[in-house]
Amino acid sequence: MASLHLQDLTVEFPIYQANGRSLKKALFSAPMGTNLARDAANRILVRALSHLTLTIDKGDRVGLIGPNGSGKTTLLKTLAGIYEPTSGALHTQGRVSALLDVQMGMNPDATGRENIMLRGMYMGIHPKDMQVHVEEVVEFTELGPYIDMPVRTYSAGMMLRLAFAASTCVEPEILLMDEWLAAGDSHFLAKAQKRMEDFVQRSSLMVLASHSLELLEKWCNKGLYLRNGNVIAYGPLAEVAAVYQQSLAET
């Protein structure tokens, strides 16, 4: 039973590099000035996520949407346990699998097959346990003989196939994806979508960030609209998409 529960969750980044003068500049000229603040030590803080309270349950396929700098990636990283919330709490049930960066844990000089093992290691899967999945992963990627070539010879789309297949070979309970599916061709995307739907039907959940409403409509059943680290709308995808498009039209 996978679920994610956020309770008044806030994530703030202190900016250490800025000095006094550029602090001032940052404060007055920041394009997204609403989420800049100062902490007790007078350091500049970027509030990336502000008091989020929401629950994502099993079977939910949540599409994260919002303009650049709205906190989508930060939210994914927080859900993945990479950033621990500055305040508030995150309760996670289920094993998290985060596909945030295609290149993560990949070694360009190693072959595709070796990289499947490497990826598995980074996900905490012992090489012995990973071994049984390798053939299935190879098959899913449809890379053919390229699987034994160094990964640096791969195109972005091939890399994506490898990363996606390797990351999802052990059924994820909570799958977090940043918007990098765009590199895949339609054949692969259809295949990946099928795989995801199977997972989500079997008691897991997914959060996917993307700018493409079209993609989200295909993949997701719920929407979460973030702006400046605040939840603007959360609910069935169609309704959230409507709010999003309306606010785009207004600005």
Added chain:
Amino acid sequence: MTVAGKPLSAQAGPVQTNRPATPNRGRLALRDLANGMNQHWLWRAMAMQDIVLRYRGSVLGPLWLTFSTAIMIAAMGFVYSQIFHLDPERYVPFLTLGLLVWQFISSVITDGCSAFMSVQHAIQQVRLPYTVHVLRSVFRNLLILGHNAVLIPIVFLMMGHGIGWEALMVIPGLVLLCINGFWISILLGMLSARFRDVPPIVAALLQVIFFVTPVFWTVETLGKYRHVGDFNPLFAAIDVVRAPLLGEPFAPYSWQIVGTMTVGGLLVTAVFFSRFRSRIAYWV
């Protein structure tokens, strides 16, 4: 659907009281350590990969490590046995061990500074125990020491230097050095991630320390200032490994100093790590 302005908590449903309370920082730090130890296959594999990758495509491969150390020992052994008027048969084994252990200590310290920064990418993409990165760094240097250690029997044979049962004392010595390397790497790794001036400061200090620590000269040559050498913690660290292999008695305070460093360092690091562990992802 909830839209901003309406209470979002209604969406979340009543907050259940049976959710586990967030564990305290110390508990989380301990869990990080336990998970790191459990995933020993991960950091061992990563460390080996580090070494293999560094030498991929070269003819000698990791043997370059051994080779470059051998050249250094041959050159320094010749020159300094002349300068100090020492018998090469006694000086070269002494120098070999001193250099090997020094290289281990100094590279554990410099790699410790970058233990978190150099894996910034991994830290920001995947959740791993932070201790995994530190253990990888220490273990990588232990592997390098292993490569260099091949030189010890060679030098001992060439110089006709024997080895006795007391050499077994090298094992607790090395274990203590690794434990010290572990806490130093956590501490320096965190400090360096937060304050980017730390790595150059440490690098500059290490260079000086090499010359003022009895690595390639003996502590006895300090004469009446000998205690300056005896109380140098880096000398103590070298001594606990070098003395048993040379079959010589330990310097008077070596074990006390190394033991105190281990306990004190672990305590200080435990406090720092518990307090700031969750900030590392924000710092790197």
